[in-house]
Structures are given as structure tokens and as C-alpha cells.
Amino acid sequence: MGNRLNLIGLDRNDYKGRPSTLCLGCGHNSISSQIIQVAYELSLDPHRVIKLSGIGCSSKSPAYFLNRSHGFNGLHGRMPALATGATTANRDLIAVGVSGDGDTGSIGLGQFSHMIRRNVPIVYIVENNGVYGLTKGQFSATADLGQELKYAGVNELPPIDICLEALVDNASFVARSFAGDAKQVRELLKAAFSHQGTAVLDIISPCVTFNNHESSTKSYPYGKAHEEPLQDITYIPVYDEISIEEHEPGVVQAVEMHDGSHVMLKKLDPNKHDPTDRLAAITLLEEARRDNLFITGLIYIDRNRRTLPELCRLVDEPLASLSDERIRPPRETLQAVMNKLICCD
Amino acid sequence: MGNRLNLIGLDRNDYKGRPSTLCLGCGHNSISSQIIQVAYELSLDPHRVIKLSGIGCSSKSPAYFLNRSHGFNGLHGRMPALATGATTANRDLIAVGVSGDGDTGSIGLGQFSHMIRRNVPIVYIVENNGVYGLTKGQFSATADLGQELKYAGVNELPPIDICLEALVDNASFVARSFAGDAKQVRELLKAAFSHQGTAVLDIISPCVTFNNHESSTKSYPYGKAHEEPLQDITYIPVYDEISIEEHEPGVVQAVEMHDGSHVMLKKLDPNKHDPTDRLAAITLLEEARRDNLFITGLIYIDRNRRTLPELCRLVDEPLASLSDERIRPPRETLQAVMNKLICCD
Amino acid sequence: MSDVEASALESLLVEREPIINDFQIMIATVNGSGSQTANTALLRSIFRMGVPVSGKNIFPSNIQGLPTWFTVRVSKDGYIARREDYHILVAMNRDTATEDIRKLPPGGVCLYPQEWKIREDRADIVYYPMPVAELLEASDVPANLKSYVANMVYLGVLATLLDIDLDEIAFSLDFHFGGKAKAINMNMGLVKAAAEWALDNLAKRDPYKVARMDKTQGMLLLDGNSAGALGAVFGGVTVVAWYPITPSTSMIDALNEYLRDLRTDPATGKATYAVIQVEDEIGAIGTVIGAGWAGARAITATSGPGMSLMSEFAGLAYFTEVPAVIWSVQRVGPSTGLPTRTSQGDVLKAYFLGHGDTKHPVLLPSNIEEAFEFGWRALDLADRLQTLIFVLSDLDLGMNLWMSKPFTYPDQPLDRGKVLSAEDLERLGGFARYRDVDGDGITYRTLPGTDHPRAAYFARGTGHDENAFYSERPEDWEANMARLTRKFNTARQLVPGPVVDQADGIPVGIIAYGTTDACVVESRDRLRERGLKTNYLRLRALPLNETTRDFLAAHERVYVVENNTDGQVANLLRMEFPDLATRLISLAHADGLPLTPRWLTAVILEQEL
Amino acid sequence: MSDVEASALESLLVEREPIINDFQIMIATVNGSGSQTANTALLRSIFRMGVPVSGKNIFPSNIQGLPTWFTVRVSKDGYIARREDYHILVAMNRDTATEDIRKLPPGGVCLYPQEWKIREDRADIVYYPMPVAELLEASDVPANLKSYVANMVYLGVLATLLDIDLDEIAFSLDFHFGGKAKAINMNMGLVKAAAEWALDNLAKRDPYKVARMDKTQGMLLLDGNSAGALGAVFGGVTVVAWYPITPSTSMIDALNEYLRDLRTDPATGKATYAVIQVEDEIGAIGTVIGAGWAGARAITATSGPGMSLMSEFAGLAYFTEVPAVIWSVQRVGPSTGLPTRTSQGDVLKAYFLGHGDTKHPVLLPSNIEEAFEFGWRALDLADRLQTLIFVLSDLDLGMNLWMSKPFTYPDQPLDRGKVLSAEDLERLGGFARYRDVDGDGITYRTLPGTDHPRAAYFARGTGHDENAFYSERPEDWEANMARLTRKFNTARQLVPGPVVDQADGIPVGIIAYGTTDACVVESRDRLRERGLKTNYLRLRALPLNETTRDFLAAHERVYVVENNTDGQVANLLRMEFPDLATRLISLAHADGLPLTPRWLTAVILEQEL
């Protein structure tokens, strides 16, 4: 691996980033690896990809993948605004955002909700570890109620659920995964890249330095012991043939994506969750919260919501590359506007 | 009315504010009247009440009720922070906050969520009209999808639902009402004042100047035609006897509040919504959103969540009035701290 | 009125010549009563008669019910500054009438609705009661519109009293209603009825008259927000993100309209721009920075509270060197302050926005022509300097109507700054994002989407080296900050320079900027009449440059005139030119209203005579 | 090493006297490797030997794996400023070793793990390889703790080489681990083993020694964040709201600890305080303002990015006149900048925070004693002045350990300012919230909850009159702003005044503030040695007052020394004292590290000689 060329003639190494400065074993590093792998497998044009992030250990990670893509490491909690602007300026870009639970759930909750409401086209990854890693282990808004940490004491506040927040804000794509489940992360990432609109991926990504105790629902041991995938997910790119027939009917759901690819969901949960039903998705999450279940998989998808560039009825070409003539009306136009205003005929 | 004295010897006039400068007929004015009425009927101590708000027409209204209570008209969208501080400084205060849909749903969504998460003790009213009134009629985050307004054009974004947001953020009290339904507003306000923790009241409050067209779900005509109360609500103060027996069993639910008062809910909806069941509440709202139903009433109540002052394990007396001795340790204490640090025994 | 008093007034008036084209009308109304139509029609009609006018709307932060004042200054000499006094009062607000009437000078005129039945207790003014209710009654205006149209009555009465051409009023209403015949006719009907009533019933007992001139030929009337919006449209703006806030909102309204009309792709009917109303000002500035980074010409409009919220992002843009324009229409602060009143109180705020050692270029338009010019030029400068450009307008400029020459088409092609294409990269073999190749502090950038393996770089608000790699090395930090300072010095030369009116041998200079210009221009004439000649430098931008230093050096005393409390630009001048600091005299004043020549003339004379 | 080279070194060393208590040790490690325990134990041990020390931790914005440097300066003369050079290098980071070794001066010393097997290729320094792995191996430290405890090896070796008393190391570890015997024994075991190994195996070939003195008797070692926290605790802080940000977080950690220990109600076990971690800095400042309004003594701690986010609320507090304290520990900006490096770059930011014409008092602690004092005094000043009080500390002060005399118990009772009780109101019959009764610009307030029908008032960020009623009247606005200016002038007298060291007949003055003090103190001695006497004024707060004016007036040239890029306080001095502006020479420098006497002495000498 790493030497086979993909459809656009690139090597896996072409998708790498600079060496990670995160802690050894940090969940964020494994997610970076999956992003590299998926971008390579999907033959994404690196120059069309932009990497956006807020501030935090998680938000540092865009420096550690896709060196050949432009990146913008922004402000704490404010990456959604940058994404809104960048994807509007150039609708051809493929945006991937990396945030943390503090970044998205604490300081950034408002921007997160409104980005979703606008359906900004972006693969939005929350590397969720229940703590502020970079500032050394305070509780974030997703920390478990009653949890105890060395410096931070006991967390007295109930956690917010990133996926539930996204759903009530009318998200068009919501998934949850676990950094320890590389395959699922990969397949969900592929689906997310094929989605048009905001694809929220809430990935539990253990902080090995500050929050990897077994008792934490954000730890490797907990995740490994408790993950309950909803589906067995296989992404089938547009250029591959799909063959639902191979699978048992009724058990496998094929979701067609905007780009013509398919996500094959072999349902594993007892209730056979239908990810196109929002009420079911909300119910699923609320029940999981109540019963302390670590549900992963594709939770919701709506392919009908239009994206922000569509809502803005933008021309097809990127705004950023429109020629001068198309963005500065001619001299006569100004004259005409002036004429309407000028005194006195 | 206005001349009978209440239990603490005050007249209804003692609860009035300065003359309103809002538009004639504005829904916010009727809500102010109900606040006056309820404070009077509940015999609230005006000096214990604080009135907080953000910025907007709605946020101006605290000047128009309860003149004898301290008020703080803060910043756009940031009233929750002020409330967090004030109620922590003085846990004896009874906080009533007035906000707008722009104030809470747009700029203030993050603070709103986190206030709820902290369960700050406040009656938090959103005077929801679907527009920015004070800046002259732009769409807010609760505006109807596809709605058209004179200046603002067509709203292309789906509305957020204040109650649903509150619920997923672990709210302990969530209700929806309609400024045109004075009685319901009143009874819900009474219940909210008896609740400990954040009581969210999302009150549809028509903006007669910018958004009172029949087609708007935030208009008087629409509200009058479509309101579907979940319950017939009667608040029974702690000093009145309650007699559930009078009512048909199973139809009337008596919810006991923290202060010993009761809220009697005569259920009107076909499904007989149980407001102590959060999943049911979420489902109810999500279905109402899907089916375009204007559900009002007490949507959810949880009397078990502790409030922020409780979580902080505060002394009983207000922090603000602790004596100097209790907040400045004595000279010997400093000496002792110094001794531990000093070189060299 | 007793006979004695009446004759006192008589003699007052008889003594006076007719006063032609040199007076001020004050229209006192109630907010939300729809008087803007009548008021702007009045303004426009006089303007169309060739007579210089200026209008100021002094309104409350309220939708309906609070007092509003609109002044129309008629000035044959072309003065457009605010004046405090007024000669003709149209009293349409009962709540403020007593006070409004009290302020009339002897010989003044008061129009009021006769159904008020007020006591006409000032003998030294002329009262003209108007049968507002009666005329409305007699008209066929639908009941629900009556209150709005009521204002046409004073327009009609004024037309007769002052000799304003009804055709010009008709034209002005036509303009206002965009040709909608029904509205025009309904309003014009009442104007005519009132004019006729006045002709038949009022004996003119005051000296004020409008007479045709030719001083406005070829000129236009527009508000600064619209002018700025139009400028941005011709500057090739592509992404606009905003959050509503008075007094900037109408700039976005204008952008929406102009962009729709002028920038819809004719082939596809699609938009060559995006206007996004976001959730707050943090979102707005973040969006334009994201857009500017990705290559858009991006702008947001806001005011003081919004600027405060933009602080952190402003620092990010400064340090990552992303172009974008912040158009701030100043209102009165601190805090929410007086949201519907004007000031120049955010100059230091804009200049220093962000934490750490940040500085931003700030353009300071004085009039609507400059608002237009800075509308496009700011976008050029942002791309050229790869930094935020602030344009500091104010409520007075932004929301009032101003006379102007037609705007000049940009005299240079769009400047997109130092952007490397894939071909450039191919030729160069790569690039270092933050390397000062040209010595001007401005480095080369690439846009996301550039199809070249070496195009990408990583923008970050943290310390970085020339290659945009993360660095905490003290040398890298220092070198980068030194380069940013170099870039700021380059900006000194690129931003619009001051406009100087200077003659030799005059020891007294005046420095002003923005809308304070109108006040200074008129004051200088008055001072000259009083024997005091002054030179004048009008700043058009920050950072300051040598022209300003030279001006300071050439004068013994320089008055720095500004509409704020703390004398912010005076302070900046002191910081920048400490060796000349003692020559500066700060004349700062802020009460929510534009500065007046009366005030300025007096404070200067006080010190000079 | 060739024989020739070796003998070169030999002669170098022989020539030199032993160097006692006057050198610097540099420990280069990897972040997250737990070296802080060894480093602070080293510092504390020397301190306990009566020898003045200062330590600086220069660390990356990273959790694990990037280079970190810790310097221990040993100075018999009590100098505590940073020095660039070091004499003894403990090289524990392979990545930086080459560069770290290169920087050693001739005669310097290099300790390194012998298993690195590096080429000892500098002949002019002394190498001491340490058998780190071997000693660890031989110890009974559990495998998972080995890497942390490894640092004890250099502590032990240094003890032998420098003659540091092992008992003092034991005591220091005891202090560090709060008496936890297991940890102490495990670490001390290795220290002893290493010390013994050194005794047995190392021939001392360098001149550096620690020898007992009596210069630290009765003194303590503490970081500025802890000192400030302790001050706040004794200032009666009741509400703390915060959001984590380096380098302020450890102040909150200290508050949490001290408050729990010192402010738990003995009767009930409940808290007489609240510490709330909120969702961001807008929430933090909003919370303390809400609390201050309701009568709490409230504080938040933050740094540059947080300050930026606090802008809008700062303006609200200024204008509604609510007391609260913002403790900002400065790091390097603009933007995220260098979050783990020090600067004084946010002075103007704090002073002007907000839009419109705002100004805030800013306290500037120079040392931990002042950090303690300002901790309580800021709360008093906030209540007294009914406004935000900023305390601008920095990373150097906040996160490093400093020697100090014990702190002095507050010399005045809590000042709660002008608060009217129900009884006062009864007596007075009411009050006007914004009326300047006393002429000092400070008005009377009531707290929510005051049981009196006339106690209530309505706080708002919009224009208001003396009664706190909404007002857009120009006169009300102006009068209120004038009073706020009066209040700010009162603040000039109430904030801590400058500390002046001035002798007659010296034309050269120095102005500095904050941690730059250490650098100035030492530089002045060096300058004196070079024949240049200087006077010195150390600012302890803004706004400035007459003492500073007098100092400027008394000198021909005044150097303003600060750790930022733009010379922010120099600019402020120019603004405030334009008539003296030409005397100011700005010496501003910022690269993330504290200023050094070497630099300052050189730049002053360059201009003076």
C-alpha cells in the first residue's frame, strides 16, 4: 500500500501530512490516518480539498494529513463561519473540517447549529474525547455526568449529544463512530464525502493523556467494550457496480448518494433503524442517551435539503474565479444607474 | 382590579412598569401584562425579582413591567450569562428573563443551550415572532421556511424550534404558548415561577408591524386559527387546597412543583401527552414540526435536576450579602498559608 | 394674540427682506407615522428646483410612537452641515410640540394640525394651522392608509407657502414610489388639495421662499449606505455576510437590490454573488474571512457592537493575512449607546481591532462620492495588502440623503493583488507563503483550488515561519512581526491620502475626517468672515503618512475636529507624531448629532481671538 | 577530543576561579516527559540553601513530544531577570541537543544521557555523560513510571557536581508531592543513586558551585497565578466564571484549591463562593458582570483571545457601571500567536476594550507580591469605582516560580463602594442611580434584593439619564459621558501609583511595568557600572497620573521599556502627555521571551554613549 496509484494517479503518500505532534495513541491520529486513506481511495483531488479547523488538539490535526490541500486553522469554535465563506467563495472545493467536543460543543455550539441550518457543504468531524485536551483536561460539554478527573474534579453537568443537536438543527447527514473502529470510520467518511451539505461525524476519539480511564465513555476500553454499530457499512463508489441482490433483502438498505455512489447498510441493530427517518433517528439517540448505549453508524441522512450555494442560486463557476468582466459591470451600467438618480432630466 | 391587595399587601399597580414604547398591538405587550398579573397574583416580592433581557423589541419589555424590581437590559443574545452570574451572586433572587427569537435563536443560541445545561434558575421567556422586530423585519432563526416578507425576501432556511433545542439540552421545564391565549400564558407563567431551574417559555408573540400576515405561523390570525393546547392548565398555589377528585381521573394530571404548589393539567390532546416523559416530549415536538401543528401547553417538566446554585453547593445566604468576615479569611489564615511556603523553617 | 403683540410681529416681519433659499425646515413627527415619504419628497423637490439642500433624520431606536425630527436645510450657498436652529417648524407630534415651538427663533414659522386647537401663545412667530383631519376626511384615501398619507398635507401647504413647484413634488413622489401610479396619485391628490387649501386660506406672513437656481444640475441625491453598496458592486464584491444592525442594515438592503439588478448572470439568471444573513457578527466576519481566503472579494457591514464581536477574527485575519472589507457605519457608543444617532467613536477600535499588536488600514469617507469610491477601492486594497480593510462611515453619512456629483467609474482595473496561479507555480517551482520577495512586506499567496501540487499552504493564527509552518522560534516571530510592520508602512502609501487645502503664511490648521467635513467647510468660511484664515487637511484614511506630518509641521496650531468624546484621532496623531504633538488641539464633541459650524466656529474663535 | 584541545580546555578552566552562585542551568527536555518535578525541585533546593534563584519554563503549545527548556538562574546578587546564555546544559532532548550544545559558551558544561553515545566534539566545554538508562534499570521504579522518574538522574548528578544538599532536594520533593511518601521515596531513591554514581565516577572539571547563603531566609517561592488567586481569596471573591485558556488556567486551578481550603463554610461545609466553568469567554465575562451587578465580588481570568471576545461586554460594564475584575495573563498575540510564550501585548487592548469611547483602569503587577495585593485590591477598586478593573499579568509572572517576601495581609477592610441599603433609602427617600452626588463621578447604586420600594433601577447599555431612564437626549448623553470622564479621573488617584526611584541631576529616566521590572533593575546596575546613572519609574496601573508627568518632566530622555512590538505604553504616554512626548524613547521588543538585561543595557548604551 502507499505505492499503488489511485484513479488520478496519486500515491497514498501524496495524501499524507506533516508528522503529528499529538500524543502517541491519541484517537485523533487514527482519524487522520483514515482521512488519508479515504482521500486516497476516493481519489480526491488534493487541490480541491480544503481543511478547516478550530482550536484544540483535534483542530491541529489538519496539519497532519493532506499536505497538498490548503488548510486554515482558525479560531476556537468558529470554523463553521470560515467554512461558510470558503465554500461560498468556491463551490468546487471539497471541505473537510476537524473540530473537538470543546470546540464544537462548548464555545462553538451556536456556530455549529447555524452551519447545519444553512447546510454548508462540508464533512464536519467532531473528534469527541469529552475533555479539552490542549488545555490539559478540563471537562467539555460532552463529558459524562458525574465523571471524575484528576484536575477538573467531578462533572456535575449533563452532556450534550452532538448528533442530537445536529438533528434538531435539521442536519442532512448525521453519523457517529469510534476512532477504534477504523473500518466504520472509513466507510462513513466515504459516505460523508459523497454527501452534499453538512455531514456531521461525531467520532469518539479517546484522549489517552487525560481521559482514557475505563470508566469514561470516551475511552478506548469503554468504546471497545460497548460500541454497538447500527449497521455494517460498505461504501460503493460510483464507478463500481452495486449488487444489492447478494445481500438478504430487507436487511440491507442501499442509500444512493448525490454523486451516484451507494452506501450499503447491513442493519445490525434489533430495531433495524431507518436512517432516512428523522423521528426515528431522534428517538434512537434519545433512547441511547437514556439507556447509556454507545450506538454508532449512519444515524440520519436526508438527500433532499439544498446546500447553501444552491440556496444562494450561485452561478456554476466558483465566485472566486469569475473574470473581472463578470463581477464589475461596465461603465455604461454605472452611467445608467447615475442617470436614474441625476437631477433634472 | 388593581385595587385589591395581594398577600403581601401590594396592589396590581405596584407591579406595573413604565409606559410601553412598543407598537400598539404587539404581542410582547400582552405578555408584559400577563407578567404583571401573575406577579401580582403570586404575591411575588418585587424586590426579590430581577428582570433580565437581551436586545430587541422583546428585550425592551422588562422596562414595561415590575418597576419595583431591578432590571438589566444587557447585550444581544447574552442575557443567559448575566442570569448565570446574578442568580449565583444571590440565590434568593427570582429571575425573569425576556428574550426574542433573534436574541435566543440566532446570536444567542449557544448561551441559551449552556444556560439550560447549567439549569440556571430563571423564568426564561422567548417572545417569538419569527422576525427581528427592532431592526425592522429580517428573518430570524424561527422564521417559517419559504415565507416571504416585504424587505427580507424569501426565507430559504428551516426554522429552529426553541422548545426542541431546550429539550435536547436537558431543559428541566419547557412550555410553549401564544400571546393571544392570555389565560394559558398566565398559568404557565405561574408554573414557571414555581419551578426551580431554567423554565423555558416559548411564547408565539406576533409582530404586528412586520410579521402578522395570515400566512405566517407567528401571526395572530394563524395562532387563533391553529393553536392546539395540549392541556387546560390551572395553577393551584401552595396555600390553596387541591382537589383532584373533582376532575375525571386519568384525564387530569397534577404536577407538584418545588414550592408545593400544583399545576393541574387537564389533557386535551388525543394522545394525552405526559409532560414528565422527555422522549414523549421530543417526539411530540418533532411530530408537530413535521405536521405543522401549533401545539401549546406544558411540554416537559423534570423536577429532579439540581439548579446551578445547588450544583455549586452554595451556602444558603446570598453570596452577595455574606459579611466581610465570611469572605475574607483572617490574618492568621494568610499567615498559615505563608508559613507552608516560606523558606526555611 | 393681543393686538400689540401681533403688531410687534408685524414690524419684525416687515423689517425683513424675503429670505430666499437660506433657511431650515424642521418636521417633528412620530416614529412609524410614515413621514419619510413626505420628508424626502420635500427635500427632493427643492433639490430639483436647483437649490442645494441637505436632510437629516433624527430618529429614535423605536418602531412606532416615539418622537422623530427631520430637518431640511435649504442653502443657496451650498452648505450642507447640520445647523441647530430652524425657521419653519412642521409640528406633527403633539408630545414634543411645546418644546419644538419654544425653540423657534423670533420670526419663525409654525405649521400644525388645526384640530390640536393649541394656544398660539408666542407673539413673535407665525402660526399656520392646517386642517389635516378635514382634508383627509375629504379625500378618498382608504381608512387604513389615512394616517400615512396625512403627512402629504404639510407637504402641500409648504409647497404653497414656500413656492415649491407641485410638478417637482409629483416627480419626487413618482421617484419615491418607483412609478407606482396608484400610490403616487393618492398622495399627490392630497398634496394638491392641501396646496389649494393654503392658496385659498392662508395669508403668507413669513419671509421664507424657495426660488429656482441652477446649483444642482447634473447632481444626484443618495444616502451613503447605498453609495457604498454601489461602490462594492462595481468593486466586484462576490461574498457578503452580515447580521442586521442599525445603521448598517440599509447598506445590505441596497447591496441586495443592486446586486440582483446588476450582477445576475444574464445567461443563466444565476447570481455572481452571495449575500448571506448569518447568526451574528462573529459569523459574519468569519464568513468573509473564509471567503477572502478562498479568493472571494468579501465584505461585511456592521456597527460598533458588531465590531466588538469581530475582535478575535480581526486578529486572525491580520495574522493569517486574509483580505476582506469591514464596512462599519458608526453610531454612538459605548455599548448599545444611542443606536440611531451618529458619531465617530470607533476609530481607535477599528485601527487596533484584535489583541496583541494589531493595526488595520481604515478608510474614512466624507461624502457619498467617497463612499462609492471606497466601496470598490477597499476591495482592491484588501486584495493588494492581504489584510482587513475597514471603512468607517457613520449614521449621518450612511442614512441621510446627500447631494453629489455622479460617481466616477473606477479608474483602474480590479486589483486582485499578489496571487500565484498554477502556471506561476510551475514557473517558480514553488513559493513561500510569508516570504517578503518584493521588500514591501506583502507576500504571495495561492488560492484553494489551484491545481498544482505545490499550491497548498496552511493558514494559521499561531506563530509560523515563511513557509507557513508552525513555529515558536523567537526569530521567526520577530521577523514576521517586523515584516507585518513593513507591510503596514506600505499601506501608508497605498491608502487614499489626505485632501489638503493650504495656503502659505497661515499659522492655524484644521484636521478633520468623515462627515465632520461639512461642518469644517462651513466653519472655515465663517472664520474667514471673522478674519481668521485657516488651512485644512482632511484625512481620508489611516495609517497616517508624511502629508499629515508636513501639514502639522507647517502650522503653529492644528485643531483636530471629531465627533467623539475622547478625541481619538487627535490621540493617534500624538502617538504617530510625538515631535509635533504640542501643536495639536483636540476639539472633540459627541452628543449623537452631527457637529455644527456654530459650535466649531465658536470654539475655535474662543481660542484664537 | 584531541590532547591539544583537551589541554586548551584545561587551561581555560584552570585560569578561572570557582564560580559560586552565579550561573545559569538550562535543562532541555521533551514536553510531557515529566521534567517539571525535577526542575522545580532543583530550583527549590538551591532556594532553600539561601541562594537567590529564578526559574523559567519555556514550553511549547503541545501536550507531548515537543522541545521544552527550563532555566534555573542562580544569582548571589539576587538578579531574577532572564539571561540568554547558560553555563550548564542538561541535554535531555535529543532533537535539540546539537543546537543546545552549540549555544554553550567556552567553559560550559554539558550533561547528557550516556546511552546517546554522541560525539563530544566541542573541545572548549566539559561533557558529563550520565548513565540514565542504567540507573533506571537498576532502580525498582515500575516500568510505566520510568520515563517520568528518569529526570531524577540529572537532579542527582547536578547535586553532586554543584554541591546541592541532598536533604534540601528531599525536602523539595516532599513539598512537591505534598508529603506522599511513596512518590518521594521512589524519586529520591534515584536522586541518591545518581548522586552517588556521580561522586564515584565523575571528576569535576568545571568551576560551578552552589554554596549556602542567607539571602532567602523568610522568603517563599510561588507562581504569579497562585499569588493572584490567593489575593482574590483574601479580597473576598465570591463568583468566579472562566473558560480554560493558557496561561490563565492555572490561576483558576489555584483559586479552586485555595477557595476549597480557605472559604468553605465551617458550619455547613458549603461554599461561600462559586467557580463556574462556562462555555466561552463571552459567557465568562457576562457571568461576572451579572454577578457584580447583583453584588458579588466577581472575577474572571483569561488571556488575549478571551479578551477579544469580551469586548462587547466590557463596554456594557463600563456604561452600566458594574464592578468586576478581569485578570488577564498575557501571552503572545496577534491571534492565537504563541500561546505558551510571554508578552505585554494587550495593554492598549485592555485599556480601550469595548467600542465607542471606553477606558478601563488596568493594574500591572510586576511581581508575585503585587499579584497578591492586586488580587484583593482589584476587587475593592471595582466596587469603589463601579467599573471593570483589569489586571494584566503575563505568562512569565503567572506561570513561573518567583521568590518573594511573604504577602502582607490587606491593610484596609473590604471596600464595597457606594452601595445604598434599604435603611439608606428610607433615610434619603430614594436615589438617582447615575447622579454625581459627591462630585467624583462615582454614583450610588443599590443591589437587587434590597427590600425597599424605591431600591430598584434599570441598568441598560443604552443612553440613560440620571435616573437610569432611557434617554436619547443629547444633553443627557453628553452629561453622562462627562461624568464618566470625571470618574476616570478619580480612578487616576485611586489606582496604585507608580514606584519611583529618582535622584536629582540625572537626565535619563526609564519607565517600565510588569515583569519587565526584573530586566530594568539589573540593567540599571550594569549601566551604572558603565557610568550611566538612570532614574526609574515603574508603572503599577493605568490611567496615568501626575507622578508620571512629573517624572517625564524631570528628565531629558525617558526610555519606555516593554515586551511588545508596538510600544503600547509609550504610545499611551504620548497621548496623555503630548507636551512631553518628545522625551520618550520607545524600547519595545517581543519574541515570546522575557526581556533580558543584556539587550536592554545594549540598546540604551547604544543611544547614550
Ligand SMILES: Cc1ncc(C[n+]2csc(CCOP(=O)(O)OP(=O)(O)O)c2C)c(N)n1
Ligand atoms: C477564545 C479561546 N478561548 C480559549 C482557548 C484555549 N483553548 C485552546 S484548545 C481549547 C479546548 C479544546 O478542546 P477540544 O475542542 O475538545 O479539543 P481537544 O484538544 O480535546 O482535541 C481551549 C479552551 C482558545 N484558544 N481560544
Ligand SMILES: Cc1ncc(C[n+]2csc(CCOP(=O)(O)OP(=O)(O)O)c2C)c(N)n1
Ligand atoms: C451585537 C449586536 N448585533 C446586532 C444588533 C442589532 N439588533 C438589535 S435587536 C436585533 C434583533 C432582535 O430580534 P428579536 O430578538 O427577535 O427581538 P424582536 O425585536 O423581534 O422582539 C438586532 C439584530 C445588536 N443590538 N447587537
Ligand code: SF4
Ligand atoms: S492531550 Fe489528549 S487529545 Fe491532546 S494530543 Fe494528547 S491524547 Fe490527544
Ligand code: SF4
Ligand atoms: S416592530 Fe414588531 S416586535 Fe417590535 S414593537 Fe412593533 S410589533 Fe412589536
Ligand SMILES: [Mg+2]
Ligand atoms: Mg476534546
Ligand SMILES: [Mg+2]
Ligand atoms: Mg423577534
